[in-house]
Amino acid sequence: MARLARALLLASSARFAFAATAQVFAQPSKNPLVQTANYTSFSNNTLHDKVECKGKAFNRIIHIWLENTDFETTASTPIFESLAEQGILLTNYHSVTHPSEPNYIAAIGGDFFGNHDDNMYHIPSNISTVVDLLEDKKISWATYQENMPTDAFYGFLYNSPNYADPASGTYPYYVRKHNPLVIFDSVSQDPVRAKRIRNFNDFANDVVNGTLPQWVFVTPNMVNDAHDTTIDFAASFLEYWLLPLLTDPRVNGPDTLIVLTFDENETKTVQNRVWALAIGNAVPLKLRGTTDDTLYTHYSGLSTVQANWDLKSLGRQDTNASLSNVFSFVAKKTGYKNVQVPASQVPQFNLTGVVPGALTSAAFVPFAAPNLHARGAGSGGVLTRPGLNTKLTQSALPPPVNMLLLNKTTPWQMSPETTSGGSIIPCKDAVCA
Ligand SMILES: *[C@@H]1O[C@H](CO)[C@@H](O)[C@H](O)[C@H]1NC(C)=O
Ligand SMILES: *[C@@H]1O[C@H](CO)[C@@H](O)[C@H](O)[C@H]1NC(C)=O
Ligand SMILES: *[C@@H]1O[C@H](CO)[C@@H](O)[C@H](O)[C@H]1NC(C)=O
Ligand SMILES: *[C@@H]1O[C@H](CO)[C@@H](O)[C@H](O)[C@H]1NC(C)=O
Ligand SMILES: *[C@@H]1O[C@H](CO)[C@@H](O)[C@H](O)[C@H]1NC(C)=O
Numbered sequence: 001m002a003r004l005a006r007a008l009l010l011a012s013s014a015r016f017a018f019a020a021t022a023q024v025f026a027q028p029s030k031n032p033l034v035q036t037a038n039y040t041s042f043s044n045n046t047l048h049d050k051v052e053c054k055g056k057a058f059n060r061i062i063h064i065w066l067e068n069t070d071f072e073t074t075a076s077t078p079i080f081e082s083l084a085e086q087g088i089l090l091t092n093y094h095s096v097t098h099p100s101e102p103n104y105i106a107a108i109g110g111d112f113f114g115n116h117d118d119n120m121y122h123i124p125s126n127i128s129t130v131v132d133l134l135e136d137k138k139i140s141w142a143t144y145q146e147n148m149p150t151d152a153f154y155g156f157l158y159n160s161p162n163y164a165d166p167a168s169g170t171y172p173y174y175v176r177k178h179n180p181l182v183i184f185d186s187v188s189q190d191p192v193r194a195k196r197i198r199n200f201n202d203f204a205n206d207v208v209n210g211t212l213p214q215w216v217f218v219t220p221n222m223v224n225d226a227h228d229t230t231i232d233f234a235a236s237f238l239e240y241w242l243l244p245l246l247t248d249p250r251v252n253g254p255d256t257l258i259v260l261t262f263d264e265n266e267t268k269t270v271q272n273r274v275w276a277l278a279i280g281n282a283v284p285l286k287l288r289g290t291t292d293d294t295l296y297t298h299y300s301g302l303s304t305v306q307a308n309w310d311l312k313s314l315g316r317q318d319t320n321a322s323l324s325n326v327f328s329f330v331a332k333k334t335g336y337k338n339v340q341v342p343a344s345q346v347p348q349f350n351l352t353g354v355v356p357g358a359l360t361s362a363a364f365v366p367f368a369a370p371n372l373h374a375r376g377a378g379s380g381g382v383l384t385r386p387g388l389n390t391k392l393t394q395s396a397l398p399p400p401v402n403m404l405l406l407n408k409t410t411p412w413q414m415s416p417e418t419t420s421g422g423s424i425i426p427c428k429d430a431v432c433a
């Protein structure tokens, strides 16, 4: 099985490599607010949230994540250059590790739990996420995943018709590893919350109905986010999708902050700095077209919303002050004091596979409870979820073990062969490690 899976993977990556040189951007729809059959399912339901909870610096935040591009490559691409003139370019923003999946997990859960691959995982429901913090203050949220075929789709990937080149059959446009909320049981196993893991036609629907939530995470598909393509391809997508939305008050309202960034940089032998931009009407006029060289990481996205809405924290790396500076213009409005980190003390974010955690077989330790004494960027304490054993602190955990040597896999890993929605298939042996 393992050998077959690997062979298929090799065959398919060879195909993508070939395809990557040949792909040309095509609009999946007439415009971003018109639903399309290219996204498999049409919207079934509208969110009924009203923007209510006023933040200190913004009332809505939209995260848009592109893929695997070095800072300089992005910074010298025309559309990104012109977007930078309208926002604050964060010139010292870092991903937290390689490859993709742990970065997405970190941005939602405040840690990547040792994960250093893109396998199929799920995280138990006693582990909190930003969703718990938001709901605690009744702040609406949703993620929109381009080419995810149905709301709350659970599969590892999804092949849909290649809309740019119908003659070539299907294309794996959607991947679970870029959909962080589905990985957390507290979200995907809760039927009400799961509805907020939304198909991209829901984006059009929710915007047109005037109910785009206050916290939004957007993952473009595998070609539009530059993963299988180039930065120029992603630039064409932004020209099609983001530029018109910037002038639409239903998306970029008077107090909307849009954070456009990348999951990780491409070159793993250098620091993991990525291009990141704060744009949108919430960015003060006098700061547009400026740069900010404060050290930020993906954890800053968590601390920034905590500061803005005075939320509780996760008590994980979102409360590690040197890794989670709050975007300066937000820190200023909320009174949060950022930490100046000298260049020589910036951690190496390009290290991979060396952090112990529950999502690594190389140095497995069970999930720990968060640090309940941590102080976040909001004034509340650390949020805990039902089923959390608060005694299981970091220091109470057993030493890391190599699960492969023991010929066991963690119960949090699932068979990556699941390509359709449905049940969790726990690994029974070491094959999927
Ligand atoms: C799907 O995308 C292709 C490529 O842009 C386009 O020609 C086609 O009209 C789209 N289909 C629908 C139903 O919007
Ligand atoms: C608004 O939401 C309703 C309910 O889902 C849907 O029927 C309708 O098409 C939506 N409006 C638009 C213009 O998308
Ligand atoms: C809408 O509901 C139908 C039937 O349950 C389902 O097949 C379809 O995928 C749903 N659409 C979305 C966006 O989930
Ligand atoms: C990480 O980046 C540093 C600084 O650029 C470099 O010296 C180091 O070799 C890199 N580490 C890895 C594992 O590539
Ligand atoms: C990745 O980030 C580093 C350090 O922030 C930057 O110097 C480097 O240029 C980026 N990678 C490449 C190859 O550009």
Ligand SMILES: *[C@@H]1O[C@H](CO)[C@@H](O)[C@H](O)[C@H]1NC(C)=O
Residues within 6 Å of the ligand: 320, 322, 323, 347
């Ligand atoms: C905070 O981050 C630094 C840099 O990665 C790390 O060395 C330190 O262990 C972290 N602190 C905690 C409490 O996790």
Ligand SMILES: *[C@@H]1O[C@H](CO)[C@@H](O)[C@H](O)[C@H]1NC(C)=O
Residues within 6 Å of the ligand: 124, 125, 126, 127, 366, 367, 368, 369, 387, 388, 389, 390, 392
């Ligand atoms: C979280 O829940 C899992 C599954 O029920 C359990 O095995 C684990 O011990 C719990 N961990 C903590 C820190 O509470």
Ligand SMILES: *[C@@H]1O[C@H](CO)[C@@H](O)[C@H](O)[C@H]1NC(C)=O
Residues within 6 Å of the ligand: 404, 405, 406, 407
């Ligand atoms: C684990 O598997 C390896 C290779 O399959 C075998 O050599 C080893 O004896 C096994 N270890 C245990 C503890 O079963």
